[in-house]
Amino acid sequence: MTQQRRTQGPMLRFTKMHGLGNDFMVVDAISQPFRLRPEMIRELANRNFGIGFDQLLVVEPPGLPDVDFRYRIFNADGSEVEQCGNGARCFARFVRDQRLTNKKVIRVQTAKGVIELRVGREGMVMVNMGVPEFNPPAIPFAADRRKDVYTVDVDGQTVELSALSMGNPHGVLLVEDVDQAPVETLGPKLERHPRFPARANIGFLQILDRTHVRLRVFERGSGETLACGSGACAAVVAGCLRGLLDARVEVELRGGPLVIEWQGEGTPVMMEGPATSVFEGQLRLPGDSGGRRRRSARPHKQRS
């Protein structure tokens, strides 16, 4: 019998980061070769057998003029997506910590266009998240015309939600109390509802007053996370469309607060919040499919 030898792949350096508890594995794919298949991403995202993360963020060289980097985002289920607000803040922090740039205003190419990140003091980052899109085919959401509130049938139950794109698709429901909201039951059903053909992130929004809200988000491809930046933007936009919120709102997520500003239709949404580095590590990728990894990690000096 011939013994099959598994080849050892290259070492991969990564940083573990989070934005209000929405956590990321961040990889510099400029100074090291990097390519992962979806099943490998799922394995790394696993919180028991892998590194554990909500999203994988990949820093690449730009493909456009006047842009500093390309930013790719993968959910824990291995799907590549267009937008990640908390990830964008961590991205800005990462490229500066790794000395890939010393700019304070960083222009980044995403799958849905260019976004601008501004690095502020004490680890805070301001992101221009772009102009929200309400046209149903562009979200994408199945509807014959645009509305501020849609009625959706879920297993015979009627649910009211707003649908919009922040570069990625969102549905936003108003609830009395986020602590009692059916995030774990209704979230996955709406994420995969046939009216969202590309699936969607589902936000459960509790309005406290015109400038303060609470929010939980069941994320497409990752499940409920402690915070969702694009979800916070979508929720404030949905609240403004319903006439319930002012232009500047503090959004209390399970992992902490974000400040979101939106001046109205046709203008971009601005998001401000923290970005935190947790540790740096390296792992040996399998040289062939499905091999187990060896990994090592050293704690990060906390820089705020």
Ligand SMILES: N[C@@H](CCC[C@H](N)C(=O)O)C(=O)O
């Ligand atoms: N956590 C993110 C959103 C990540 C992508 C999302 N799950 C999707 O599939 O669109 C954020 O902070 O915006």
